[in-house]
Structures are given as structure tokens and as C-alpha cells.
Amino acid sequence: MPAPISVREISKSFFDEGRGEIHAVNAVSFECREGEVFGLLGANGAGKTTTLRMLSTIIAPSSGSASILGHDVVTDAENVRKNLGFYSASTALYPRLTARETIKFFAQINQYPPGRVTERVNYLIERFGITKYADSRVDRLSSGMKQKVSIARTVAHDPRIVIFDEPTVGLDVLNALEVQDSIRQLRSEGKTIIFSTHIMSEAEKLCDRIAIIHGGRILACDTLANLRDSSGQHYLEDIFIHHVRDRA
Amino acid sequence: MNWGVFRLLYVHEMKLLARARRTIVLSVLLPALIMPIMLLASKYSNDQRRQTLADTNYKFTITGPLAERIRNLIEKARTLDSKAAQRFKFTEVPTDDPAKALEANEIQFYIRTLTGAEADALSDSPKARLKGVPMVTVVFRGNQDVSNNGQGRIVELLERARRADSELSLAQHGFTGDPRQLFAIDTANLATGDQVTGLTVGRFITAILVMLMLTGGSVAALDIIAGEKERGTLETLLTTAAGRTEIVMAKQFAISSVALAVTLIQALNFFVYIKLKVIALPPGFNLGLSSGMALTLLMLFVPLALTLGSILLMLSAYAKSYKEANLYFFPVYLLGLLMSLASLLPGVPLRSAIVIVPIANVSVAAREILVGRPDFPMIILTFGIMLCAAAWLLRSAARMLSREDIVLPAHAEPAEFIGGKALFGKRVLRWFALMWAIEFAAAANVPQLATLRRQIVFNEIVLMLGASMLMIRLYKLNLRDTLSLRSVKPVVWLAILCAIPTANSAAVAVFRLANIFIPVSEELMRSASEGLIPAGMPQWQLFIFVAVLPAVCEEITFRGILLSGLRRRFHSVTLVIAVGLIFGMFHMTLFRIAPTAVLGMVLTGIALMTGSIFPGMLLHMGNNAWGVWTEQHGFDLGALGPWQSAALLAIFALSMWIIFRNRVRPGRIHTRS
Numbered sequence: 079m080p081a082p083i084s085v086r087e088i089s090k091s092f093f094d095e096g097r098g099e100i101h102a103v104n105a106v107s108f109e110c111r112e113g114e115v116f117g118l119l120g121a122n123g124a125g126k127t128t129t130l131r132m133l134s135t136i137i138a139p140s141s142g143s144a145s146i147l148g149h150d151v152v153t154d155a156e157n158v159r160k161n162l163g164f165y166s167a168s169t170a171l172y173p174r175l176t177a178r179e180t181i182k183f184f185a186q187i188n189q190y191p192p193g194r195v196t197e198r199v200n201y202l203i204e205r206f207g208i209t210k211y212a213d214s215r216v217d218r219l220s221s222g223m224k225q226k227v228s229i230a231r232t233v234a235h236d237p238r239i240v241i242f243d244e245p246t247v248g249l250d251v252l253n254a255l256e257v258q259d260s261i262r263q264l265r266s267e268g269k270t271i272i273f274s275t276h277i278m279s280e281a282e283k284l285c286d287r288i289a290i291i292h293g294g295r296i297l298a299c300d301t302l303a304n305l306r307d308s309s310g311q312h313y314l315e316d317i318f319i320h321h322v323r324d325r326a
Numbered sequence: 327m328n329w330g331v332f333r334l335l336y337v338h339e340m341k342l343l344a345r346a347r348r349t350i351v352l353s354v355l356l357p358a359l360i361m362p363i364m365l366l367a368s369k370y371s372n373d374q375r376r377q378t379l380a381d382t383n384y385k386f387t388i389t390g391p392l393a394e395r396i397r398n399l400i401e402k403a404r405t406l407d408s409k410a411a412q413r414f415k416f417t418e419v420p421t422d423d424p425a426k427a428l429e430a431n432e433i434q435f436y437i438r439t440l441t442g443a444e445a446d447a448l449s450d451s452p453k454a455r456l457k458g459v460p461m462v463t464v465v466f467r468g469n470q471d472v473s474n475n476g477q478g479r480i481v482e483l484l485e486r487a488r489r490a491d492s493e494l495s496l497a498q499h500g501f502t503g504d505p506r507q508l509f510a511i512d513t514a515n516l517a518t519g520d521q522v523t524g525l526t527v528g529r530f531i532t533a534i535l536v537m538l539m540l541t542g543g544s545v546a547a548l549d550i551i552a553g554e555k556e557r558g559t560l561e562t563l564l565t566t567a568a569g570r571t572e573i574v575m576a577k578q579f580a581i582s583s584v585a586l587a588v589t590l591i592q593a594l595n596f597f598v599y600i601k602l603k604v605i606a607l608p609p610g611f612n613l614g615l616s617s618g619m620a621l622t623l624l625m626l627f628v629p630l631a632l633t634l635g636s637i638l639l640m641l642s643a644y645a646k647s648y649k650e651a652n653l654y655f656f657p658v659y660l661l662g663l664l665m666s667l668a669s670l671l672p673g674v675p676l677r678s679a680i681v682i683v684p685i686a687n688v689s690v691a692a693r694e695i696l697v698g699r700p701d702f703p704m705i706i707l708t709f710g711i712m713l714c715a716a717a718w719l720l721r722s723a724a725r726m727l728s729r730e731d732i733v734l735p736a737h738a739e740p741a742e743f744i745g746g747k748a749l750f751g752k753r754v755l756r757w758f759a760l761m762w763a764i765e766f767a768a769a770a771n772v773p774q775l776a777t778l779r780r781q782i783v784f785n786e787i788v789l790m791l792g793a794s795m796l797m798i799r800l801y802k803l804n805l806r807d808t809l810s811l812r813s814v815k816p817v818v819w820l821a822i823l824c825a826i827p828t829a830n831s832a833a834v835a836v837f838r839l840a841n842i843f844i845p846v847s848e849e850l851m852r853s854a855s856e857g858l859i860p861a862g863m864p865q866w867q868l869f870i871f872v873a874v875l876p877a878v879c880e881e882i883t884f885r886g887i888l889l890s891g892l893r894r895r896f897h898s899v900t901l902v903i904a905v906g907l908i909f910g911m912f913h914m915t916l917f918r919i920a921p922t923a924v925l926g927m928v929l930t931g932i933a934l935m936t937g938s939i940f941p942g943m944l945l946h947m948g949n950n951a952w953g954v955w956t957e958q959h960g961f962d963l964g965a966l967g968p969w970q971s972a973a974l975l976a977i978f979a980l981s982m983w984i985i986f987r988n989r990v991r992p993g994r995i996h997t998r999s
Contacts, residue, residue, distance in 0.1 A: 164565035170558030
């Protein structure tokens with residue numbers, strides 16, 4: 079069975095006045111298996127967000143190719159997005175819509191079968207525990223509530239692939255735990271998840287396989303057990319430092 | 327285009343806009359209230375003015391040796407016109423220091439009288455006054471309404487008094503005839519009251535609509551993309567299954583809907599307040615617009631709304647934040663308003679070049695419809711041009727949303743970093759805008775540059791050649807590639823030699839042909855063939871200053887630098903038009919812009935086809951020299967018959983065809999960059 083996410087030698091370069099030409103992502107390749115949580119672990123500026131933005135078709139790769147469920151991210155972008163839920167710290171909600179309207183809009187725009195939209199919206203509202211404030215405008219919700227609505231809108235169209243780009247950045251411990259729980263639940267539903275983070279403990283707890291990314295390159299990619307074996311380190315933090323120092 | 331997704335996005339955008347208080351206030355409430363407020367304010371102001379004039383008792387005083395005589399004359403004039411006397415109440419207040427009393431607002435004006443001798447002694451005596459004639463001066467304060475009104479009334483009365491006095495004086499000296507029996511003067515206005523009102527409304531209706539559309543539409547537009555970028559919702563939207571075309575179209579239609587709502591509100595206002603006269607209109611204000619004309623007008627405002635919607639969308643898409651979009655909005659607002667005031671241009675009908683200028687054409691068309699003289703073929707053309715402009719702007723906005731540096735502000739513009747040729751391409755238009763501004767400022771403010779020699783030296787050598795060399799140095803450009811300094815086939819030279827005597831005539835012929843469809847003013851036609859040759863200049867100097875220097879400097883600047891800078895950004899056809907138009911704009915005289923723009927397009931086309939500026943340089947030089955020769959020998963190109971014009975056009979077309987057949991394909995041009 080082909081991998082639902084396949085990334086081959088993908089690169090992205092852009093220019094920054096202060097830093098010059100930047101190879102944000104440099105010939106990155108990996109595959110995600112059906113139903114797993116695949117972690118992209120790297121420090122800030124390692125190339126995680128750029129990689130995920132290329133996968134979600136927001137930006138185009140400079141070279142290389144990537145496909146989601148067999149759809150190429152450049153030539154078949156619309157089908158890629160139809161099968162994808164993208165969540166990141168920088169994606170926001172419409173403040174003037176209610177929670178219910180938000181979920182409904184994203185289900186419809188991602189072409190969820192029209193006859194089942196209401197049923198899906200009600201299910202998500204109940205599932206994420208947002209019944210009480212489902213009809214309140216988003217700008218009147220607390221950040222924790224917004225977080226839940228945000229995840230609900232990401233999966234509103236029941237995508238097979240979900241991308242979480244540093245979802246817990248800026249959240250307090252309780253809200254971060256709720257996000258982690260949501261990711262676990264989604265995995266139990268059989269979704270394939272790419273999860274990027276710079277927090278080692280999160281990656282350790284959630285990911286089936288982890289890719290260590292640094293300077294736009296993938297330094298290692300395996301299960302946590304195998305990474306421990308190959309590096310001779312137990313803790314993920316030590317494994318990460320082991321690989322990054324090797325590269326330096 | 328997925329219409330289901332488009333509909334969903336459009337409803338979504340409209341829902342968001344309807345929930346924004348600012349949009350409702352500026353797009354619905356303000357346009358709805360502006361007309362009744364203006365009418366009520368006008369009615370209130372008129373009533374108040376009438377009341378004030380009726381109630382005011384103007385206090386004044388008369389000073390000087392002729393005070394008694396003037397007092398008697400005024401009294402007599404008041405008895406002659408009892409109506410005026412009723413409207414104008416005044417009381418003379420004795421005062422020792424009238425200037426002080428006027429300053430303290432105790433009187434509204436005073437009349438100073440001087441004998442002939444006293445007036446002669448004045449240093450600032452009016453020139454029109456004959457020596458020895460007594461003088462009466464009304465002293466008032468122009469910054470006070472009552473004083474101003476009083477002055478007007480008393481001057482009117484004094485003139486009447488003088489007339490009566492002079493008639494009396496003539497009669498006393500034996501001239502018994504009445505000058506009023508010579509002949510009566512009257513006017514007969516053939517325009518109906520509706521047409522006169524139509525002219526007043528027609529001059530301003532588009533400007534008011536553009537102002538309201540831009541104000542209301544901008545709130546929607548800035549929120550719809552720039553606001554979304556700032557909030558992060560645009561990135562969320564871009565990760566959905568909706569295509570960028572659907573996203574842009576839905577946003578454009580949402581903004582245009584706001585602009586259309588503004589238009590419909592104004593149409594409703596016209597019906598309620600102008601047709602049904604719910605509020606009393608000023609005297610003589612009567613707009614009798616038929617339903618058909620009203621519908622035509624409304625139809626014309628639809629593409630106007632779409633165009634303004636697209637402009638605002640583009641502006642919002644280009645800005646990285648709400649604040650940045652606000653910065654761009656003001657110049658766009660001013661430009662839009664300026665173009666919508668084209669209806670104020672005297673003697674410019676829609677059947678002229680104005681028909682191709684978006685917004686300005688609607689403004690002129692609206693005026694013609696409202697004065698009852700609609701030109702339907704031109705209105706249809708206006709409609710088409712506006713739709714094309716809206717579509718082109720919409721396409722540009724969609725392209726902007728595909729640019730990563732615009733969608734994601736974190737991505738810096740590559741050209742900024744690379745510098746050199748990449749940055750040159752980005753900055754070249756700014757350079758030319760600056761050069762144009764300098765040329766314009768110098769032409770308007772430096773009289774020393776009025777002579778041909780100085781003008782050529784400053785414009786061509788200092789400004790154009792200087793700026794071109796500076797750009798080559800600053801951006802480290804390859805001289806040969808940038809200026810297209812390449813040799814061409816001998817047959818191209820032959821074709822250019824054939825084109826020289828025909829290019830000028832061809833330009834005139836093109837204008838004559840265009841004149842059949844869009845009449846061009848006689849002045850423009852004349853200027854197409856006239857030159858600016860100073861008398862008494864030696865032949866060799868004329869050749870240098872009129873032919874050689876402009877050809878060399880302008881070809882280096884426009885077909886070298888400008889064309890090279892824009893080459894990567896535009897398609898060949900767009901390049902030809904853009905470079906030609908910019909070239910025309912640099913020829914400051916209004917009526918020279920169009921013919922030189924046509925010549926500029928031809929020269930740009932030749933530079934693109936031959937991959938060299940040398941053939942264009944020769945044609946430019948030959949064309950200018952030919953222009954000088956024809957003018958010196960009294961050869962009027964504009965006077966050629968249709969067959970002669972057609973023959974010249976044919977020779978010119980043949981020359982161009984030869985150049986086209988021998989064109990250099992872009993891939994074959996060797997470049998070093």
C-alpha cells in the first residue's frame with residue numbers, strides 16, 4: 079500500500095535582506111504511514127513550518143516533489159487540500175462567526191457531503207465539548223475554547239491527513255494537554271498525522287516515528303526505540319543533541 | 327471555477343461584512359443619510375439666509391464732505407425701488423470714529439465720501455476714476471457675513487442712485503432722452519430647467535458616487551484581505567479546498583456588492599428626494615430623468631462599482647497589513663476622485679479619447695445622460711472598457727494572492743537581497759517617475775530652460791542620459807545587454823530608411839483614421855504634424871538638437887534602459903504599449919503626448935524585433951529630421967488626401983513587415999547575465 083504522505087527531495091529557498099539566501103528546506107525526504115503520528119522535531123528556524131506549508135500547498139517547493147494520498151502538492155493542489163486538515167499557531171478563526179458557523183463553514187468549503195454537514199457539526203461540537211458556547215461568537219471565547227474550535231474546524235471535513243504545526247505554542251499546560259489528547263483521539267480514529275514541535279516531551283509522548291530536522295535537513299528519522307539504539311542515548315533531548323552536534 | 331464554492335465564499339464574506347459595525351455605518355448608513363442631510367442643510371441654510379436678510383437692520387454711517395448729498399441720493403433711490411427698500415432695512419448711526427465702530431461691530435459698514443481734490447490727492451486712487459471726480463467708498467469687513475451682505479446691498483443702491491442722478495443731470499442740461507429707450511437687453515435660454523439641473527447634477531454625480539463607493543468599499547476591502555492577513559485567517563482559508571480564483575472572485579464580488587449597495591442607495595435617494603420631493607428642493611432644482619435614462623445610468627455604474635471593487639481588492643491584496651493598506655488607500659482615493667471629476671472638463675464629449683480612460687469615461691457619460699444628450703454607441707464602449715478594466719484588475723489581484731511574499735510576510739522579496747538586475751527591474755518605474763517629476767518641475771518653474779538648446783541639454787543629456795548612466799552603475803548592469811547594443815542585418819537598415827519619410831505621415835494617417843471613430847480635436851490633429859523649431863537656428867544646429875541628441879539619448883533611455891528593466895515583467899504587447907505611453911508622457915505638451923506615444927510604440931516594437939536600439943535610433947533621428955524639413959518647406963502632412971495617406975501607410979507597413987520577417991528570436995540573443 080502506498081504511503082499516504084510521500085516527500086521526495088523537497089527544497090525551498092528564499093531570500094532575506096539580513097541573512098541572504100536561505101535554504102529553509104534542503105532536499106528533505108520522508109514518508110508517513112497510514113494511521114501514525116509522524117513527528118518533525120527541530121529547533122526554531124529548522125524548516126518545520128516551511129516543510130508543512132509546502133505540504134499544505136500554501137507555498138510551492140523550489141525543487142523536489144511531495145504527494146498526499148497520491149495527489150501532487152503542486153499539480154493537484156485542490157485535491158491535496160480536500161484531504162487535508164491544517165492547524166498551526168498562525169492560523170486563526172474568524173472572530174465574527176460563531177463556533178458552530180465556523181465548523182460548518184470549513185466543512186462546506188472543504189466539500190464535505192452537503193447532506194451530512196449538520197450531523198458532522200453537531201458531532202464535533204459534542205465531541206470537543208463546546209456545546210455550551212457553540213452559538214457564541216469566536217471573539218468572545220477564551221483562548222482554550224478557541225483552541226478547541228480551531229481543532230474542530232481543522233477536522234470538520236473529516237480529512238484522512240491532519241497536519242499540526244507547533245499546535246501548543248503559546249498555550250498553558252492544561253490547554254496544551256487538551257491539544258495532545260485531541261491528537262491521540264484523532265490517531266485512534268485512524269487519521270495520519272504530521273506533528274511538528276520543538277518540545278521534546280511532546281514528541282516523545284505522541285509520535286510513532288520522529289524525524290529530527292535541523293538547518294533544513296533531516297538528520298535522523300525512525301521510531302523512538304530505534305533512535306535510542308542508533309544514538310546510544312535514552313532521552314529524546316540527548317538524541318536530538320547527539321544528531322545536531324554530529325552535524326555541526 | 328467551482329460555482330458552489332464561489333457562492334459559499336461569497337455568502338461567507340457578506341456575512342462577515344454585515345456583522346462589522348464599521349461596514350454598516352460607512353457603506354449603508356452614511357450613503358443613505360448623506361443626501362437628506364445635504365438637502366436639509368441646504369434648505370436650512372437658504373431659509374436662514376432669507377430670514378437673516380429680512381430681519382437684519384444694517385447699521386452704517388456716512389462720513390466726509392459729500393455725506394449729505396449721498397444720504398439724499400440713497401433715500402431717493404430707495405423710494406424709486408420700494409421692493410428693495412422692503413428687503414433692505416438700514417439705520418444710519420452717528421459715530422465719531424467709523425473705523426473703530428466697524429471693528430467693534432457697532433456698524434456693518436460705513437460710506438466714506440471725498441471731494442474730487444481730496445480723491446486726487448490719494449496715492450491709491452482707482453485708475454478708472456477721472457481726475458477731479460468725487461469718490462464714494464464703502465468700507466466693510468469681508469470676513470463677516472452681515473457686513474459683506476450689507477456692502478453688496480449698499481453698492482447696488484449707490485449705483486442706482488448714481489444712474490438716477492446722472493439722468494437728472496442730463497435732463498437739466500437739456501438732454502431729455504431716456505437712455506433706457508435705446509434698446510432692452512434680455513436672454514433666452516433654450517435649455518429646459520431639467521437640462522440645466524441635469525448639468526449641475528451630472529458634473530458631480532460620479533464624483534460623489536466614487537467617493538462613497540471608495541469610502542464604503544475600502545472598509546470592506548481592507549478587512550477582506552489585509553485584515554485577514556493580519557488576523558491569520560487568510561492562511562487558514564488558503565489551506566482549504568477552495569481555489570485561489572474562487573477566493574479572489576468571492577472577495578471581489580463582496581466588495582463590489584458594497585459599492586453597488588452604495589449606488590442603489592443613491593438611486594433610491596434620488597427617487598425619494600429628487601423625484602418625490604420629500605424634502606423641499608432649492609428653487610429651480612428640477613431633475614426630470616426618464617426611467618430609461620435612469621436605468622442606463624444605473625447600468626453604467628455597475629462596471630464602475632466592479633472596477634473600484636477590483637482596485638480596492640488589489641490594494642488590499644498587495645498590503646501586508648491593515649495599516650499598510652490604509653497607507654495605500656489615500657493616494658488611490660485621490661486619484662479615483664480626480665478621474666471622476668472629468669465631467670468638469672469644459673468641451674470634452676464622451677466621443678473623444680476620454681472614452682478609453684476608465685472612471686473618467688463614466689463621469690462624462692453620466693453628465694451627457696443627465697443633460698439629455700446620451701451617445702449610446704460611446705456609452706456601450708464605456709461599459710465594455712470598464713468591464714475590461716475590472717477583469718484585468720481582478721486577474722492581477724488573483725495573481726497577487728499567488729505570490730508567497732505577499733501572502734506570507736515572512737518571505738522577503740528576493741530582488742531586495744540579490745540587488746543588481748533583479749532590483750533594477752523592480753525599481754526602474756520609480757526612476758522614470760522621478761525623472762518625469764523633475765522634467766515637469768523644471769519645465770514649469772525654470773524659465774531659463776524655455777529655449778530649445780537648453781531644454782535639450784537639460785532633458786536629454788543631464789536628465790535622461792545622466793539617469794541612465796547612474797542606473798547602469800548603481801545596479802551593475804551589463805552595458806551591451808541593457809542597451810541592446812547589437813548589429814542587425816543590412817535588410818533591416820534598408821527597411822528603416824524606407825520607413826523614415828513615412829513614419830511621421832503614418833502617425834498623422836493613423837490619427838485621421840482613428841478620427842473617423844473617435845473624433846480628435848483640431849488642435850491635436852495640428853500638433854501631430856507641427857514641430858517646435860525656433861526661427862533663425864543654423865541647419866547643422868537644428869540637426870544636432872532636434873534629430874541627433876533626442877534620438878541617441880531617448881533611445882538609450884527608453885528602448886535601452888526602460889525596455890530592459892520591464893522586459894521580464896511584461897508580455898511583448900504590454901511592453902510596446904507601456905514603453906510607448908511612458909515615452910509619450912515625457913513629451914510634456916498635452917497635444918504631443920498621443921503622437922509621440924504612437925511613435926514610441928513603433929520604436930519599442932522595432933527594438934524588440936531587432937534586439938537592438940540602433941535601427942530605432944536611426945528611425946527616430948530620421949523622423950525628427952524629416953519633421954524639421956517638412957515644416958521648413960511648408961509641407962503639410964495633415965493636408966494629404968486619403969489615397970496619399972494610404973500609400974504612405976502601405977510603405978510604412980511594408981518596412982515594418984520586412985523588420986518583422988527578419989526579427990531576432992529572444993532565445994538567439996546572446997546575453998551575459
